[in-house]
Amino acid sequence: MTCLDCKSELSYVDHRESMDALGVELCKKHKRRIDRLVRKNNTPIEAIQLYYSLKQAGASPMLEWWDGQKFIDLAFSRVKLNIEIDCEYEKLTEIQAINDLQQAMLSVKDGFTTLRIPHMLVNQQLHKTVLDILGIVEGLKTKVKII
Ligand SMILES: [Zn+2]
Numbered sequence: 284m285t286c287l288d289c290k291s292e293l294s295y296v297d298h299r300e301s302m303d304a305l306g307v308e309l310c311k312k313h314k315r316r317i318d319r320l321v322r323k324n325n326t327p328i329e330a331i332q333l334y335y336s337l338k339q340a341g342a343s344p345m346l347e348w349w350d351g352q353k354f355i356d357l358a359f360s361r362v363k364l365n366i367e368i369d370c371e372y373e374k375l376t377e378i379q380a381i382n383d384l385q386q387a388m389l390s391v392k393d394g395f396t397t398l399r400i401p402h403m404l405v406n407q408q409l410h411k412t413v414l415d416i417l418g419i420v421e422g423l424k425t426k427v428k429i430i
Pocket of ligand 1: 286287288289290291309310311312313
């Protein structure tokens with residue numbers, strides 16, 4: 284049992300607390316940092332799980348990246364990829380949906396790709412989701428090189 288961030292050994296209690304709250308193994312210090320982020324930005328815990336899974340797979344995403352107007356759940360800024368975790372679709376209102384669409388349009392104009400990942404995909408298909416995101420990042424890298 285080691286912290287996913289700093290690789291320090293975790294006590295049983297720290298491990299338990301972090302797994303119960305966030306679903307990832309973090310030491311006291313790193314859990315506190317993530318707790319603060321969640322409180323400040325209302326970060327979905329799926330974004331945190333996806334963030335650490337991507338890091339474990341060798342990628343370098345950014346958590347709660349500020350794009351100049353709003354915080355993006357996860358971002359690969361080098362390839363201009365933004366990832367947002369979607370809440371349950373039953374809770375989605377028309378207004379939110381149209382806002383999302385407009386945001387997507389604006390970000391495309393700036394050369395950004397926005398991926399909306401349903402939270403249940405992180406819960407149920409984390410490994411596959413990570414592989415597909417890595418594939419998209421690779422694809423965008425070659426596109427950046429061509430341009
Ligand atoms: Zn740590």
